[in-house]
Amino acid sequence: MRKRWLGGIATPVLVSMIVPLVVSIWPSFKEQAASFAEILQSPIYQALLGQLGMGDITTWSGFFYMEVGVTLEWVILFVAMFIPARLITSEVDKNTLDLTLSYPIPRWRYLLEKFGAYLAYSILYPLLIYALAVAGTNYLGETMDFGVLGYVMVGTYLQLFALGAISLLCGSVFLESSRTLSASGALILGQYVMTRLPDLGALNFLKDLSLFNYLSTGTITGLGSLPMNELSIVVGVGLIALAGAFYVFHKRELAY
């Protein structure tokens, strides 16, 4: 991972380019914002946007959160699903784990360093988007509460942490790419789909199990701050999954 820093930086830079794009669209969109707002009330868009569709898109910040929020959800989904899951399994696939673990490195530390690298690269997403959003807002001469924007970015990062830890746990359990990706896909994509499903009746409680329901852009912008109860749930789940990944990797045998 240390040697792949360029690839690690390139993706966040590429993703953050959504901000200049949104900035460039805003002046022409602003003219027709009212009619778009009506279209967004349709059930299809509501399902697509989930809790992001709550904002007022006739304002710059509402439009920004809708566009960037959707992008960030997809980033969280794919980054958390694929990258931590591959942290160990790629070493198993390439057979490099055998040599590395013959050195006096505690397994938990090895895993922590790998996950640390993932967290270091992941922080680039919120940092770059925040910086470009501030620059874009000033460029447009619009207003936006940068404090709330900061909270949204913190929420995004914590979701990347918690879902990434779940994905890492899958890697520790299975030590094999296809099964790990299937498990992490089922767990993370499943949670995402859960938030997008219509009313499930008696099974609605399942929606509460989705981490995508917590620290969402819609909730944070609505409250104007970080909901501490949601924060503790996301961080708690992340820490438990991380501890589980360390424990399983430390205890399990490397039979492959």
Place this chain on the structure above:
Amino acid sequence: MTEAETVLEVSHLTKVYGRDLSIAGRKLGRRVVGARDVSFAVRRGEIFGFLGPNGAGKTTTMRAILDYLHIQEGSITVFGMDHHRDALEIRKRIGYVPEDLALYENFTGDELIDYFGGFRPVDPDFLRELRSVFRVDLSMKIKSLSTGNRQQVGLILAMAPKPDFLILDEPTSGLDPLMAMNAHRLLKELKAEGKTIFLSSHDLAEVQAVCDRIGIIKEGRMILVEEIGNLVTKFLQNVRICFSSSDTPREEDFLGLESVISVERTGEREFTLKIKEDVNDLLRLLTGYWIDRLSIEDATLEEVFLQYYE
């Protein structure tokens, strides 16, 4: 053997993979024995060759020693420490070249030495010697090196810290004969300094050239541990017997003897036998016959190995 003399002690090691599992007559899982009741010890300052056919349990045993595998029964101690409980302490003193060595492709050899040197510091003087002995360009990325050159990098990584105990799983596979010879020289040099080497190989010439003792494992069981010098004289001999008349023992008579491994009728009155350990029971059988010629020769080392491999 005192603890100070023993570097590795494997005692009644048993490792079984998976389990027999069938539902409605359909087999879903199978139990595979990796190692069964394997016991042996490796002494300080020796090169111990670990031999056996493919799938015999060599790599299983090595991976169990390194605590990669959980053993079901038995115990393993390295430097008198438990292989599982004291795994980190043990790893400070070992060097390892795995079977099918794989290195980080985007690193150069030098970067790998620096990176792994952070976990187990290298001996700078010995590293210089290794650089001069192995002709691999350490400034090149691993992905652009040939298999043989990667193997050389693996050997440099394992040897550079001058560890007390080297575990080498087919260390010279892919090396050209000159490099393999250089590797053998280095192993002997390390041995002369009191380092211990546990080496698995299919190359019998290599084993003969460097090993002091060997252990042969077959179908998960250790079937022989012996000084290499004793192997030929003690374990296998070729006997040629030419009888004076057509009154000869039957092939079954020979095969009925415990020491006789195989019999080949090479003429009307001539037999060639392979026997192990003791010729006395054969000689007793022969006392009832007239013999024209009898020759007993030591088998070659290759014949000894093949005998145990088959």
